[in-house]
Every structure is written in structure tokens, then in C-alpha cells.
Amino acid sequence: MTTAEHLDLLDERRARHPLAVKGLSKSYGEGSTAVRVLEDLDVRVEPNEIVCIVGPSGVGKTTLLRCLAGLLAPTTGAVMFGPTTMTGPILEVGVVFQDYSRSLLPWMRTRENVSFPLQGKGMRKAARRALADQCLNAVGLPDAGRKYPWQLSGGMQQRAAIARALAYQSEVLLMDEPFASVDAQTRFDLEDLVLHLRKRLGISVVVVTHDIDEAVYLADRVVVLSGHPAHVVDVVEVPFGQDRDQIQTKAEPAFTEARARILGRIRR
């Protein structure tokens, strides 16, 4: 493939398939010591949609996300990407891990980190480089390619991790508490980046978060997990569309309403 094709690739990436779990249950351990964490979940992420998953600590959010990524096999039920059942990680689903300082490799420059998965796909060096630079641009890091991850701030590292997921041709981004360890302002910027990328690239996004404000601000739908084993206790539709504003959106009555409803669900 030529470089020019890759330039188009990023812009024309549209999520085409829904990502869904059907009747998903997950237990850790075997036999009599098995612990059921997730029980009969049905969650569906439509193309171009942002879905947030909230729930108390230890409820099984990360477990669900790892199942969606193909990193964990369901105990029962299935993870479907479009019409196909996922049996492992796939190209179309990219993951942004919570602990970015660990998931970026400190012996590679940021550009190499972003293009590392592309090398695995056998893409040529020039093409890799062009696509990596383009993805770094898209996340607002045009000058970070030559730097090492440890020369970047936490927020910049998380942007680089997002760029890596984008470069990997993902139509669906899975993010596990992506902004948990950055300061408030950086967090707002990164939230807006996610909204921007969704709009510009047409990707779908799943965000696991502790922060209910963040969930309502980002999501088209918020899935609330609760209980042991966890099940879906509520799905809250958020009516703000694709363009949102940190101040205005959060001041809307619908925002407060959604927030209160989710909080009530989690508390109970």
C-alpha cells in the first residue's frame, strides 16, 4: 500500500459493524472455587456510538472490557463483531489501557510506539511512519513523534496511546478508565478529543469510567453495572448528540437528570 492510501485511511475510517456481547457470563477460577463476576450481560455498541460503562469498584467493568477486546474468553455467551463471533483480538477493535505509562514501551520513541502494531501487520516502514505521524497529529501531538514516552506528560502519553489504537485501523476504541490519572483540565481536553475523534473518524468508542460526570458527558448511552455477579441494572440514553461543550452541556437539566438517575442506580 502506498502512503497516499494511508492518508485517506484515517479519514475514511467508519465503524461499520456493531460490537456486542450476547448472554455473556464470566467466571474466574474453576470448579468449586469459581467466582462468577458477570452474569448474562447483553450490551451492544452501535457504529459511531459512544457507550460508557459505569459501576462500583470491583463490579467487573474491566472484565467486560477485556471480553470485548477478545483478551478474555467468555465463560458462556459470545462477543460478536458484526455477524462474526470473536475468538480473540481483532484488527478492528483497538484498546487503550488504563496504565498508559506501562503500555507504552520506554525504549521506543513515541512514533515507533504508535507504529509498532503496524510493523506486526507487515506494513512498510515509510507507510508506517506516515500513518503514525498522521495519528499523532489527529490526537494533537504533532511534535511528539521523536520523543520517548517518558519525556511526555501523563496526558500526552494517554494521547499517544490513543494514537496507537487509531493507527491500528480500529473502528472501535475500547478505553479502560483512560483519564483516571490525569489532572482535571487535561481530563476535559482528552474527553473532548474523544468526542472529536468520534465525529471526525466515525469510530465507535467504549469507555469504562468511575466518573459519572464523565460518563454522561461522553456517552450516547450509559450502561450501569451492579451486583455480584454483575448484571446491567440500567441503560441511560443521553440526548446531547455529537457536539458537546464542557460548560454548556454539563449545565443542561438533562445532564443533571441523567447523572442523578445513574447515581441512584449505583448506590442502591
Added chain:
Amino acid sequence: MTTLLLPPARLLLRLLERLWLVAVLAAGWWFVSADSTSVYFPALSAIWDALVSGITSGTIRTDVTYSLTNIVLGLVLATIVGTALGILIGELERLRQVLDPFLQFVRSVPQSALIPIVIGALGIGQAPKIYMIAFACVWPVLLNTIDGVRAIAPEVRDMAKAYQIPHSLRLRRMVLPAAMPQIMAGVRVSLAVGVVVMVVSEIFSATVGIGHFINTAGSVFDISAAWAGTLVVGALGYLLSLAFIVVEKAMLGWYFKSAGASSGGATTRTRGKATK
């Protein structure tokens, strides 16, 4: 090594900083031993004379070349084999569990205790000595590599899985560099082990080598020459560790720099022993 890049004046200062204690001790030794009549502790001046004549008219230069060749080849061999096996064992959890009792055993056996046996078994000549050094040096590298590979953060492994990084690329660009700080710490230990084995292997059966030089001097009661040979071994060890630091800096630039940075790339759960 950064000192090489410094302007001459500061380089000199650094050298003085490092060498002043050696100089003081040497001077002290020189004066205290000046009137020595003991056979086993001759005057340093006599040792110095033996050293000079060993270098100019004797065999020390040939001996050092021989010994140096052995230890360098032995270490390189040990590093390659230890790293390769270590990565294999570290990656394959089953294999590691099977080998674990054996590895724990090896961990506690003093390698140099095996020298007489192995030399006896392998015989004289240069190749057996190189194998002997490699055999003794391989364990620290192997054990450290296994630890380094196993310490790779689960996040990094998840990343490789999620992005379907092929095996060879993963081993080359992810596992090897992640374990490199530990591997180098292992090589550093091996270096010290290697010097001992090098000397001892030449004492047991050799016609050349610095160990042989010391041994022959001792057997004809030329104690000054034996001391001179010992000092040469010390100097050799020092030079080797300097060379090691240069190699380590080149291999682990990212590691030392990132440890200084605030977020310090914590890809492995910190290295057991940090070397400077």
C-alpha cells in the same frame, strides 16, 4: 561513557577523583613494605620491578592477550546462551515450573567449586577454558534473564496480545529490551565470576595465561612476580568493568534516562540491583 565526552580538564579531575585512593594506598604500601624481608610479602618496589621485567622481557603481554581472549569469548558466549535460554524459559511458564527446582539449586551452587571437575573433564587447551568461563558465567545471565522476562508488566503483555504482535517481533522488540536491564545486571555479576574462573582455569592446566604466569612464579618462589601477576589480574578486572559500563550505557540509554525522568518507564517491576 560520558567522561569521554568531557573537556580535558574535567576529564582529568574525574580521573583524579577515581584514582586518588588507589594512589594513596599504593604509596602507603610502597613505604610500609620498603624494608620487608618476608618472603611472601616482598617490597612493592620489588613487585614493580618484577612487573616491568615481566612486561618488557617476560611473557605477561602474551599471557594477558590469551586470558583476555578467553574471558571475552567466554562472556559473550555465556551472554548469548543465557539470554536466549532465559527468554525461552521466562516465556514458557510450564517449562519454567518444570525447571524451577533445578534453577533454585543452581542459584545456590558456587560456580567456581566446579572448576577442577570441569577442567578435569574437558582437558587442557584454550577451548575448554573458554567453555569453562562460559559455563560459570551463563547462570547469572540465565537467572537474571528469566527474572527480567517474568517481571514484564501484565499491561505490556496485554498490549502485545490486543495488537496481535507476532512472536518474533514481540521477542525482539518487546521482551528482549524489557528484560535488558536485568540481563545487564546478570552480565555484571558474570564478569566478576568470569575473572575468577579465568585465573583458576589457567592455574590448573595451562602453558600460557595470566593465571599460568602467577602459578609458575609461585612454584619457583618468585613471589614478587606472583604479586605482579595478581596486580595485572586486578587491573584487567577493572578495565573489563569499565568496558562493561560503556556497553551497558549503549544498550540501556533509555533505561538510565527514563529512570531520571519523572514518570520513569515502569515497564518491568523495577530492577533488583541498579548499577551505575
